[in-house]
Amino acid sequence: MPVLASVLGVFDITLDKLGDGELWLAQFFRGLSDGATYASVALALVMIYKSTGFINFAQGSLALLGVYLAYVFSVEQGLPVAVAVVCAMAASAAVAMFVERVLIRPFPPNHALPLVIVTLGLLLIIDSAVGIVWGFRTRSLPSMFPSGAPIEWGIAQLTWRTIGNLGTVFAVVGLLYLLLARTKTGLAFRAVSSNLESARLVGIRVGPTLGFGWALAAAIGTLGGALVVPDLLLEPSIMLRVLIFSLAAAALGGLDSLVGAVVGGLAVGLARNLLVTFLDLSELALATAVAVILVVLLVRPTGLFGSARVERV
Amino acid sequence: MGVVAAGSHRHRRRQIIGWALFAVVVALIPFLIADTYSPTILGNRYTVGLGNLSQSVGLMVAILGLNIATGYSGQLSLGHSFFVGSGAYLTAVLVNEFHWSYLSTLGVVVPGLFVFGVLFGLPALRIQGLYLGLLTFAVAAVFPSIIRLDEVADRTGGSNGLLIDSDLEAPAWAPLDTVTGWLHAVPGVGSRVPDGLTGRQEEAVYKYFLLVIMALVCFWLVRNIVAGRVGRALVAIRDNPLGAAASGVDLAAYKTLSFGISAAVGGVAGTMLAMHSGFVGPDEFGFSMAILLIAGLIVGGSGTLHGAVAGGLAIQFVPHWSSQTQTLPGTDVALEGPYGTAILGGLLIAIIFALPGGAAHWFRRTKARLMPVAPQPPGS
Numbered sequence: 001m002p003v004l005a006s007v008l009g010v011f012d013i014t015l016d017k018l019g020d021g022e023l024w025l026a027q028f029f030r031g032l033s034d035g036a037t038y039a040s041v042a043l044a045l046v047m048i049y050k051s052t053g054f055i056n057f058a059q060g061s062l063a064l065l066g067v068y069l070a071y072v073f074s075v076e077q078g079l080p081v082a083v084a085v086v087c088a089m090a091a092s093a094a095v096a097m098f099v100e101r102v103l104i105r106p107f108p109p110n111h112a113l114p115l116v117i118v119t120l121g122l123l124l125i126i127d128s129a130v131g132i133v134w135g136f137r138t139r140s141l142p143s144m145f146p147s148g149a150p151i152e153w154g155i156a157q158l159t160w161r162t163i164g165n166l167g168t169v170f171a172v173v174g175l176l177y178l179l180l181a182r183t184k185t186g187l188a189f190r191a192v193s194s195n196l197e198s199a200r201l202v203g204i205r206v207g208p209t210l211g212f213g214w215a216l217a218a219a220i221g222t223l224g225g226a227l228v229v230p231d232l233l234l235e236p237s238i239m240l241r242v243l244i245f246s247l248a249a250a251a252l253g254g255l256d257s258l259v260g261a262v263v264g265g266l267a268v269g270l271a272r273n274l275l276v277t278f279l280d281l282s283e284l285a286l287a288t289a290v291a292v293i294l295v296v297l298l299v300r301p302t303g304l305f306g307s308a309r310v311e312r313v
Numbered sequence: 314m315g316v317v318a319a320g321s322h323r324h325r326r327r328q329i330i331g332w333a334l335f336a337v338v339v340a341l342i343p344f345l346i347a348d349t350y351s352p353t354i355l356g357n358r359y360t361v362g363l364g365n366l367s368q369s370v371g372l373m374v375a376i377l378g379l380n381i382a383t384g385y386s387g388q389l390s391l392g393h394s395f396f397v398g399s400g401a402y403l404t405a406v407l408v409n410e411f412h413w414s415y416l417s418t419l420g421v422v423v424p425g426l427f428v429f430g431v432l433f434g435l436p437a438l439r440i441q442g443l444y445l446g447l448l449t450f451a452v453a454a455v456f457p458s459i460i461r462l463d464e465v466a467d468r469t470g471g472s473n474g475l476l477i478d479s480d481l482e483a484p485a486w487a488p489l490d491t492v493t494g495w496l497h498a499v500p501g502v503g504s505r506v507p508d509g510l511t512g513r514q515e516e517a518v519y520k521y522f523l524l525v526i527m528a529l530v531c532f533w534l535v536r537n538i539v540a541g542r543v544g545r546a547l548v549a550i551r552d553n554p555l556g557a558a559a560s561g562v563d564l565a566a567y568k569t570l571s572f573g574i575s576a577a578v579g580g581v582a583g584t585m586l587a588m589h590s591g592f593v594g595p596d597e598f599g600f601s602m603a604i605l606l607i608a609g610l611i612v613g614g615s616g617t618l619h620g621a622v623a624g625g626l627a628i629q630f631v632p633h634w635s636s637q638t639q640t641l642p643g644t645d646v647a648l649e650g651p652y653g654t655a656i657l658g659g660l661l662i663a664i665i666f667a668l669p670g671g672a673a674h675w676f677r678r679t680k681a682r683l684m685p686v687a688p689q690p691p692g693s
Contacts, residue, residue, distance in 0.1 A: 055443055103662060112443070113389075114665050117611045120604050121665070124658030128651035244454050244600075251447040284458060290451045297440045297448060 025156035027273045033231070034245075035269020036165035040172060040224030041239075041246035042253065042261035047176075047217040049255045050193045051210055052104075054112040057119040059221050060243030061126035062099075064236065066092030066222025067229055068134055071141050081144050085226045089219040096218030097211045104214070105207060109196060131236040143230035165227045172220055173262055189213060193256075245272070245289060252293045254306020263304060267292070319689045327684070339525060342366065343518045344496050344506050359637050363517045364589070365629055370524045371585035373625025374531050376609045377618070378578030383607070384616035385539055386571040387551030388437055392449030393606050395456050396576040398598025400426055400583025402460065405475045405593045406468055415479060415588050422580040430576025434569035453603035457595035474594030477587060483519035490515065524585050531581055536618055538574065547571050548616075605632075612664045614671025623672035627664070632657050 041063060048056040066088045073084035099122065107115055145164030149157035180186035191199040192209045200206050228242055249268040253260025271292045276285050302308050317324045346363050353359070379393040403425060404418040437445055460469045469475060483489055489510055496506040510518065538544055546567045549557035558564050587593050605628045613624025636653030668675045 049443070055447065106666070113611055113615065114669065116446075117608055117665050118662050120608060121658040121661035123604075124654050124661070128654035128658070131651045132655070244451060247447050248451050251444050255443060284455075284462070286451070286458060287455045290448070290455055293448060293451070294436060297444060298436055301439045301441060301444065303444070 022154035022156050023277065024274075025153055027277045028270065029156060029158050029162050031270035031273035032266060033159075033162040033165050033269070034273060035249075035266035036162075036169045037224055037228040037231075037242065037265075038246045038249045038268050039169050039262045039265025040227060041221050041242055042249040042265045043169075043172060043176070043258060044217040044221035044224065045246060045250045046253075046255060046258055046261045047213055047220065049250070051189065051213040052109055052115075054115045055119070055247070055250075055255075056217070057116065057243070058099075058122035058126060059217065060225075060239035060246070061123045061130075062092050062096055062218045063221035063225035063242075064130055064239040065095065065126055066218065067141065067225040067234060067239070068130055070222070070226055071134075071139060071234060074142065075139070081142050085144060085223065088226070089222045092222045093215035093219040096214040100211045100214040101207075105210070127236055127240070134236070136236060138233040138235045141226070141229045141234050144226065161230065168223065168227060169262060169265075172223065173258055176216075176220075176258055185209075185212065244286065245269075248289050248293050250303075252296055252303055254303030256307055257303070257305035260303055260305030316685045316687050318687050324686060341496075343521045344493055359634055361630075361633075363514075363521055365633055367517070367521045367524050367589045368586065369625045369629030370521070370528050371582055371589055371625075372606075372609065372629055373621050374528050374585055375579055375582035375606055376613065376624045376628075377531060377535055377621040378575045378582060379606050379610050380575075380616065380618075380621050381535065381539070381547070381578065382434075382571050382575035384610060384620070385544060385551060386547035386568065388568065388571070389442065389446035390437075390449045390572075390575070391446050391600075391603050391607055392451075392453040393575070393579055394453045394598045394600065394602035395449075396426055396430065396579030397583040397586065397602065397606075398456050398460075398593075398595075399429065400580030401587040401593045401598065402469060402475075402583070403580070404584040404587045405477050408477050408479050408587075409475065410468070412479075415481065415584065419581060419584055422584050423577050426580030427573045427577040430579075431569050431573040433576065434572025437572060438565050438568055450600065450603060454600040457599045460595040469595075470593075472595060474592055474597075477591045477593070480591070481516060481520050481523065481588060483515045487519060489518050520589060524589060527581065527585055531578055532618060532621075535574075535578065539618075543567070543570070551616075608661055612661065612668070612671060614673025614676075617671070617673040617677075619676060620671050620673035623676070627672070631660050635660065 041059060044059050044063070045055060048054070048059065069091050070081075070084045070088035073079045073087050074081045077084075079087070103118055103122065104115065107118070109115075143161055143164075145160045147160065149159040150163075151158040178186075180190055188199070188204045188209045189212065191202070191204055192206055192213075196206060199209075224246075225239060225242070229238065232238055245268055246265065249264035250261055251264070252267060253262070253264025268289050272285050272289055275288045275292075279288075296304065300306075317327065343363050343366075346361060346366070352361075375393065375397045378396065379390065382388050382390045382393075400422045403422050404415065407413045407418040407421060408415060436448075440448060459465075461471050493506060493510050499506075507514070539547070546557065546562045549560065549562055550564060550567060554564060583598075586597075609624030609628035610620065611624075612627050613622065614620030632653065635656035638652065638656060664672075
C-alpha cells in the first residue's frame with residue numbers, strides 16, 4: 001500500500017476522494033451532460049465526413065450563428081425557447097445549404113486539403129461576423145428544459161437539463177437512423193457517401209443530396225449549441241472550445257459512424273469530468289481528452305466504430 | 314523571348330540573372346523600409362515595418378518544416394505550431410537561465426526537436442489521414458495549457474509569457490551605417506533611404522539579415538533533402554504508400570524521419586521567431602498559429618519550396634493588412650469590430666478559388682508561358 005499511496009501522491013489523489021461516491025456520481029452526471037453536447041456537434045461533423053470525406057471546421061461556427069439566431073428569436077422576439085431553437089435550426093440549415101452550393105461544390109470532392117482551408121476561412125468569417133453583429137458582451141440563452149433535479153443524491157443531482165440533453169441526442173440519432181435507413185432521401189444520401197460516381201450514374205442528383213447533408217448537419221450542430229449554451233454563457237468564442245472537444249469525440253468514435261459520434265462524445269465528456277476531478281488536472285482538461293484519444297486511436301486507428309478504408313492495389 | 318533549351322548557356326545565364334536580381338532585392342529591402350513604409354491604398358493607411366518582414370521570414374521556415382511532413386510525405390499535420398512553440402520556448406529558457414547566445418541554442422533545439430518529432434511520428438505510423446489531422450490539431454490546442462501549468466510556470470512565465478534578456482545588437486564590424494550612407498547618395502532610390510541608421514533601426518536591419526541567412530541555410534538543407542533519395546522516397550509515400558513499400562521504401566523509417574526533420578526545422582523557426590520579437594507567449598503558438606501555418610502551406614503551394622516563401626509572406630501580411638483596414642476601401646464607411654479576421658477568412662477562400670494549386674503553381678505556369686524552356690533532348 002505505501003507504494004500505491006506514493007504513486008497516487010504524484011497525481012495528488014487523496015484516497016478519500018476516490019471513495020467519495022457522491023462526488024463520483026456528481027461528476028458522472030456532469031460528464032453525461034457535457035458529453036451529450038459534444039456528441040451532437042460530433043454528429044454534425046460525422047454527417048459531413050460521411051458524405052464528403054472531409055472535416056468541416058466551420059461546423060462550430062455555423063452552430064454559433066444558429067445559437068445567436070436562437071437568442072434573437074427567444075430573448076429579443078419573445079418566442080418560446082424550443083420554438084426559437086427550431087427556427088434557428090431551419091435558418092442555419094438554409095445558410096449551410098447556401099455555403100455548400102457557393103463555396104464547396106465548385107471544388108473536386110476528392111481533394112480534401114483545399115476544402116479544409118475553405119472551411120477554416122469560413123470559420124474565421126462567421127466567427128468574426130457574429131462578433132461584429134452582436135459584439136463580445138456575454139449573453140445568456142435560457143435552457144429548453146426546466147430547471148431543478150428530479151433525482152438527488154447528496155451533491156449528485158440528475159437534473160432535468162442532463163436528462164434533456166441526453167434525451168435530445170438519442171432522439172437525434174434515432175431520427176437520423178430512421179431517415180437514412182427508411183426514406184428515399186436517406187437512401188440517396190447513403191448511395192452518395194458510399195460511391196459518388198456510381199450514385200451519379202444511377203441517376204441520383206448528387207448536388208442537392210450533398211446540400212441536404214450540409215443543411216441537416218448545420219441543424220444538428222445548432223441544436224447541440226443550444227444544449228451547450230445554458231451551461232456556459234453565450235459569447236463569440238464559445239463554440240471553438242466545444243468544436244475541439246467534438247472533433248476529438250468524432251475521431252474517438254470513428255469519423256464515419258453516427259453511433260461512434262455519440263459514444264465518443266459521451267466518452268470525452270466523462271473522461272474530461274472524471275479524470276480531471278480525480279487526477280486533479282483541471283488545467284489539463286483538453287490534454288486529458290487528447291491522451292485518451294491517442295491511446296484509443298493507437299489500438300484502433302479508425303476510431304471505435306469507424307470502418308477501415310479498404311484499398312485496391 | 315524565344316524558347317531556350319534547358320542547360321544551355323542562355324538558360325544558365327537567365328538563371329544566374331534571376332538569382333542575382335533576387336539577391337539584390339533581398340539585400341536592398343531592409344534599407345528601403347528601415348523607416349516604416351506607409352502607403353495609402355483606397356483611403357486606408359497601411360504601415361509596414363522591417364519587423365513584419367523579419368517575422369514573415371521566420372514563418373517561411375515554419376511552413377518549410379510543415380511542408381516536409383505534410384507537403385512532401387503527405388501526412389496531414391495540423392499541429393506544427395507545437396514544434397514551433399517548443400523551439401521558441403526552448404530558446405527563451407536557455408537564453409534567460411543559462412545565458413546562451415541565441416544561435417548556440419540551436420545546438421539544443423535542432424537535435425531536441427528532431428527526437429521529439431520522431432517520437433511524435435511513431436503514433437502517426439498507425440493513425441492516418443484526417444484522424445492524424447484531428448489528433449495533431451488537438452495537440453496544437455493543448456500547447457498553451459502545458460505552458461501555463463503551475464509546475465512549469467515559473468520557468469515559462471505562464472500566461473504572461475517570457476521576455477528574453479539578450480538583445481541582438483549589430484556587431485561593430487557590420488558596415489550597416491556605411492552602406493546606408495552609400496545608398497542615400499544614389500540618385501533616384503536614395504531619397505527613400507535614411508541618411509543614417511539609428512540604434513534601433515540598425516538592430517532591426519541586423520536581425521533581418523541574420524534571419525534571412527538562417528532561412529537560406531534551412532531552405533538549402535531542405536532542398537538537398539527533398540531533391541535526393543530521401544525526398545523521392547517521401548513523395549513516393551505521399552503519392553502511393555503501397556507502391557512505395559513495394560519498391561523497397563521503408564515506410565515506417567521514412568515517415569518518422571519526415572516528422573523528425575519537420576519538427577527540427579519547425580524548432581529553428583521557433584528560435585527565429587523568438588529572436589525576432591525577443592518575447593514568447595503561450596497564445597502565440599496556439600491553434601490559431603496551427604491554422605495559419607496550414608493555410609500558408611496550401612496558399613503558397615504544398616510540396617514546393619517557393620510555396621513556403623509565398624505562404625510565409627501571405628500569413629504575415631494578409632492578417633497585418635486586413636487588421637489595418639479601418640474603412641471600407643474607397644469609402645468613408647468605418648469598419649468596427651473584428652473585420653480584419655473576416656477579411657482574412659475571405660481572402661483565404663478567394664486565394665483557394667483563384668490559385669487552386671497555390672501561388673507556387675501559378676508562378677511556375679506563368680514563368681513557363683513568358684519564358685518557355687525546352688527540356689534537353691535525351692542523349693545530347
